[in-house]
Amino acid sequence: MIFNSLAFAIFLPIVLALYYLLPFKGQNRMLLFASLFFYAWWDWRFLGLLALTIVVDFYASHAVYRATSQKIKKRWMLLSVISNVGVLVIFKYSDFFLKSFAVVLTKIGFAVHLPTLALVLPIGISFYTFMSMAYVIDVYRGQLKPTPHLFDFSLFVCYFPHLVAGPILRAPQLLPQLTQERKIKIEQIRDGITLIIIGYVRKVVVADILAPMISEAFTQMDSMGSGDLILRMYLFAIQLYGDFAGYSDIARGVSKLFGIELNLNFSTPYFSENITEFWRRWHISLSSWLRDYVYIPLGGNRKGEFRTYLNNFLTMLIGGLWHGANWTYIVWGGLNGIYLGIHKAFLKISPKRSSSKNPQTLILPLRILKMFFIFTLAAFAFIIFRSPDISTAILYIRRMCSFSGGISHMGSTVYVIPFLFVGLVIDIAQYTSRGEHFIARSTLWQRALILGPLLAIVLAAGADSSKPFIYFQF
Amino acid sequence: MKGYKAVLNLCVQFLPILVVAYACIAIAFYAIPHLPISNKRTFHAMLRAQITLDQEKENQSRANATHHLLLLGSSVVERGINQSYLDSSFGELHLNLYATNAGAGGFFANSNLIMFRALLEHGLRPDRVVYGVFLQELNGKSIIHASVTDDDSTDIQIKSKSLSNVIRYGPNSLSSILDGQNFHIYLFALNHAFNDVHNPNFFQRLSFGENMFERDSSYRLEQSYLKDLNAIYELCKKYHIPFAFFNAPVRPQVESLADMPYLHKSEAYLAVQRIAEQNRIPIWNFDNSTLFSDAEFLDSYHLNANGAHKMTQLLADKIAKWNSGIIEQDVLANSTDSVRYEVKGSLLRTAFHF
Numbered sequence: 001m002i003f004n005s006l007a008f009a010i011f012l013p014i015v016l017a018l019y020y021l022l023p024f025k026g027q028n029r030m031l032l033f034a035s036l037f038f039y040a041w042w043d044w045r046f047l048g049l050l051a052l053t054i055v056v057d058f059y060a061s062h063a064v065y066r067a068t069s070q071k072i073k074k075r076w077m078l079l080s081v082i083s084n085v086g087v088l089v090i091f092k093y094s095d096f097f098l099k100s101f102a103v104v105l106t107k108i109g110f111a112v113h114l115p116t117l118a119l120v121l122p123i124g125i126s127f128y129t130f131m132s133m134a135y136v137i138d139v140y141r142g143q144l145k146p147t148p149h150l151f152d153f154s155l156f157v158c159y160f161p162h163l164v165a166g167p168i169l170r171a172p173q174l175l176p177q178l179t180q181e182r183k184i185k186i187e188q189i190r191d192g193i194t195l196i197i198i199g200y201v202r203k204v205v206v207a208d209i210l211a212p213m214i215s216e217a218f219t220q221m222d223s224m225g226s227g228d229l230i231l232r233m234y235l236f237a238i239q240l241y242g243d244f245a246g247y248s249d250i251a252r253g254v255s256k257l258f259g260i261e262l263n264l265n266f267s268t269p270y271f272s273e274n275i276t277e278f279w280r281r282w283h284i285s286l287s288s289w290l291r292d293y294v295y296i297p298l299g300g301n302r303k304g305e306f307r308t309y310l311n312n313f314l315t316m317l318i319g320g321l322w323h324g325a326n327w328t329y330i331v332w333g334g335l336n337g338i339y340l341g342i343h344k345a346f347l348k349i350s351p352k353r354s355s356s357k358n359p360q361t362l363i364l365p366l367r368i369l370k371m372f373f374i375f376t377l378a379a380f381a382f383i384i385f386r387s388p389d390i391s392t393a394i395l396y397i398r399r400m401c402s403f404s405g406g407i408s409h410m411g412s413t414v415y416v417i418p419f420l421f422v423g424l425v426i427d428i429a430q431y432t433s434r435g436e437h438f439i440a441r442s443t444l445w446q447r448a449l450i451l452g453p454l455l456a457i458v459l460a461a462g463a464d465s466s467k468p469f470i471y472f473q474f
Numbered sequence: 475m476k477g478y479k480a481v482l483n484l485c486v487q488f489l490p491i492l493v494v495a496y497a498c499i500a501i502a503f504y505a506i507p508h509l510p511i512s513n514k515r516t517f518h519a520m521l522r523a524q525i526t527l528d529q530e531k532e533n534q535s536r537a538n539a540t541h542h543l544l545l546l547g548s549s550v551v552e553r554g555i556n557q558s559y560l561d562s563s564f565g566e567l568h569l570n571l572y573a574t575n576a577g578a579g580g581f582f583a584n585s586n587l588i589m590f591r592a593l594l595e596h597g598l599r600p601d602r603v604v605y606g607v608f609l610q611e612l613n614g615k616s617i618i619h620a621s622v623t624d625d626d627s628t629d630i631q632i633k634s635k636s637l638s639n640v641i642r643y644g645p646n647s648l649s650s651i652l653d654g655q656n657f658h659i660y661l662f663a664l665n666h667a668f669n670d671v672h673n674p675n676f677f678q679r680l681s682f683g684e685n686m687f688e689r690d691s692s693y694r695l696e697q698s699y700l701k702d703l704n705a706i707y708e709l710c711k712k713y714h715i716p717f718a719f720f721n722a723p724v725r726p727q728v729e730s731l732a733d734m735p736y737l738h739k740s741e742a743y744l745a746v747q748r749i750a751e752q753n754r755i756p757i758w759n760f761d762n763s764t765l766f767s768d769a770e771f772l773d774s775y776h777l778n779a780n781g782a783h784k785m786t787q788l789l790a791d792k793i794a795k796w797n798s799g800i801i802e803q804d805v806l807a808n809s810t811d812s813v814r815y816e817v818k819g820s821l822l823r824t825a826f827h828f
Binding site: 016017020021184186189190193197205209220222223257419444445447448449451452453455456457459460461462 | 478481483484486487488490493497498644645646652688689692
């Protein structure tokens with residue numbers, strides 16, 4: 001089930017009404033059932049895989065906790081990691097590795113045809129395996145006491161607002177909210193509704209309206225000039241952001257209606273003034289997951305300068321690979337690793353200015369210029385992310401950089417400007433915190449007058465079709 | 475907060491927003507001119523039908539003539555034929571005809587079929603139909619073509635503007651207006667932009683888009699378009715409406731990324747010619763470099779105001795002959811093949827071209 005579907009529009013009010021009317025224990029049972037139903041709507045057969053992940057990690061966490069020696073703890077922890085990574089490898093990466101291996105063998109003169117599994121990629125697999133695995137690692141590190149109830153752990157993994165496209169939540173943040181009785185505040189309902197509508201605006205109005213223009217660039221590249229491709233490079237960056245940040249907003253908003261707070265996953269990343277800041281603001285839950293469970297275990301910045309650069313690069317490569325079984329994601333991750341390395345090196349050689357400690361003191365045009373530069377870097381890397389393969393990405397970049405042809409497919413693009421403007425206003429409101437202040441201070445009808453027209457656009461824009469969220473495929 | 479109180483609070487918080495949202499949708503329908511309420515998403519075909527119906531009423535009250543001629547086709551008709559000049563030419567030629575130009579940007583045979591069917595359903599009975607085709611008319615890979623999402627378009631209807639229909643079909647009907655390409659067409663249709671803007675400025679050019687001569691490799695003769703073109707003719711036959719084709723000119727010299735020579739040209743032209751020959755209907759060819767010079771074009775496919783003026787006069791003459799019973803069938807395949815082209819220069823040059 002996807003958030004921008006009729007099925008979800010029926011599902012959510014029913015679940016909410018039942019939830020509000022049930023006692024606490026019944027609420028949790030109903031939430032788990034609703035979450036499994038939400039997942040099974042896509043394909044019920046993959047509930048088994050979800051159950052396997054839950055059962056293995058639940059018992060592994062207890063075994064880790066009870067183990068008396070560090071060695072045994074480590075074994076149980078590794079069992080969890082191997083089972084989770086194994087599931088990912090089998091369902092997500094096996095064909096990619098086999099095909100890549102066959103290509104390498106062919107290139108060195110051993111032409112082979114390796115059979116592929118051609119398995120269907122279970123929706124949300126990358127999100128729930130990472131959450132579940134992190135839980136066991138946290139127990140292993142002594143940062144968390146495992147929950148005694150399989151039911152609570154199941155709800156932690158399956159909780160439907162985050163199940164299929166994140167945010168990737170940590171147990172210390174979510175589990176206490178699930179196990180303790182919740183009191184829903186009026187502010188949570190108010191903020192939840194606001195976030196849901198904002199999320200739908202980002203997804204249905206901004207991202208989905210841009211989607212055909214972006215597809216056009218990859219399917220009709222031959223007839224496009226450089227200007228068209230440059231324009232679409234930026235538009236895809238906005239589309240991806242609208243799509244994923246929109247999902248995260250809806251997930252947070254829906255969760256608020258249940259009285260459960262989820263982490264912020266995007267914090268106006270295109271207002272970043274350097275690439276490191278960008279990665280602190282883009283897909284925050286994944287970035288922090290990679291920092292805590294990949295970068296720091298690799299040694300972080302504790303093993304010398306070279307290792308810091310290498311660890312950074314490897315972390316970004318793994319981050320890229322997390323997104324999908326394709327060389328494009330790996331190259332995209334690697335490119336971002338290079339960006340981060342260059343920024344780190346630049347910080348080292350550039351003289352420290354007093355103003356650099358407080359970027360707010362820089363003049364606004366300069367700050368906007370910096371933001372645009374970072375936006376361009378991110379958008380450029382997203383070409384590789386969006387391309388079906390590396391050769392298409394190279395062709396796109398070549399054509400784009402040939403500076404011939406100009407903007408010839410501008411006609412329809414002009415009219416997305418008002419929608420981009422709506423998206424920009426939302427982002428500025430979020431960046432300056434004015435949006436939150438407004439929502440906190442405004443009356444019911446003031447909010448209705450702002451959110452009503454936005455909902456009208458969402459209803460109209462979303463009436464056509466339900467385009468799935470891009471991050472579902474990860 | 476628990477139980478019924480929470481449910482009540484949720485409703486209290488959400489209902490005003492929903493009420494405002496639907497109020498906005500209803501206001502949009504009553505405030506936006508010609509906005510049709512349709513049960514399916516081929517909104518702009520319905521829109522064009524609505525505009526044509528409204529326009530025909532206006533023309534009927536204004537015109538001295540009693541016989542109605544309906545022009546169908548894409549932007550080459552919308553832009554290439556000046557409706558008021560055509561009416562005055564009919565007057566000069568003593569023809570008892572007035573015209574409605576229902577040509578619409580991006581409308582190929584599939585969109586035109588939906589629109590024409592809706593017009594007939596709403597009681598419009600033109601006395602003659604002239605359909606303008608052009609080189610890309612049957613190109614299934616054309617990027618300048620307004621897409622029709624439904625394979626079966628037979629049950630697409632315009633609904634009456636009642637509040638219940640606005641609530642039921644409102645979001646769906648409005649959805650197209652939020653789609654950049656369709657909104658583009660909507661604005662053009664509403665403002666007769668192709669007809670009325672003679673010398674587009676920088677921003678208008680950006681809005682109009684620049685129709686480039688498409689690549690030969692970007693051509694696929696779409697059989698379903700051919701079928702729909704036939705279906706339009708069959709509808710005319712069913713209602714005893716005389717039908718004619720004309721072939722609009724393409725620019726003799728094109729600024730393009732096209733891979734020349736354009737090998738599909740004869741394939742496209744022969745397909746239309748065959749329909750005309752099989753059914754003994756007139757077909758008039760204006761794609762001839764001796765008729766139109768480079769200076770009479772705005773881009774690869776569209777005439778400018780001077781070109782449209784000349785084209786309208788040529789068409790009026792052809793219609794006059796047709797009116798007197800002469801069935802002229804020009805040979806489209808004889809159209810000039812000597813299209814000269816130049817590859818676009820730098821990005822800067824293209825930018826300044828606007």
